[in-house]
Amino acid sequence: AQSVTQLGSHVSVSEGALVLLRCNYSSSVPPYLFWYVQYPNQGLQLLLKYTSAATLVKGINGFEAEFKKSETSFHLTKPSAHMSDAAEYFCAVRRGNNRLAFGKGNQVVVIP
């Protein structure tokens, strides 16, 4: 079954530095992949999604992710971290019946 792996539950990044969150997927078919962000005590907001069109996907808030089939990866990046980026980030893959399988998440802390 399709699944995703996110390593490193907590990620600290300095304000203005590159944000890099890693996501590797496991899928026997072309996957549909998603990144969601969750701010404290709020729901999940879609950042971006990959649906087999362009391999470089641009999302909201300056985030982007690149689908690399050879590496089975869909890492999320942002060139310059902002204090408002402090949140939890989830990678997800779509399974049958439109279910999403989520990774364990990365808690991003931005250091001023």
Next chain:
Amino acid sequence: NAGVMQNPRHLVRRRGQEARLRCSPMKGHSHVYWYRQLPEEGLKFMVYLQKENIIDESGMPKERFSAEFPKEGPSILRIQQVVRGDSAAYFCASSPGYGGSSGNTIYFGEGSWLTVV
């Protein structure tokens, strides 16, 4: 265009009571999903419903949990005889349909936080 609406946002129940969580999907969406987020864990799929039909309940606990999405009104996630381990955030999500080459995007509500005391 209102998003996915969930209520209540916060619910406190004593052990043994019933909890009812409601979800109204986005306008034009006919597919509803429930997910549970336990402390220190990611989100886990529970159930997928269309109007008057349960499509996939493979993630639902076998006992005490049930879900419905009636022809009229919101979807309801019902937890009977709650226990402390049911304390979690419950998220509802909706999509316009299923499948297709674009991969139907799923939109999440703000969540309902259940605390069992």
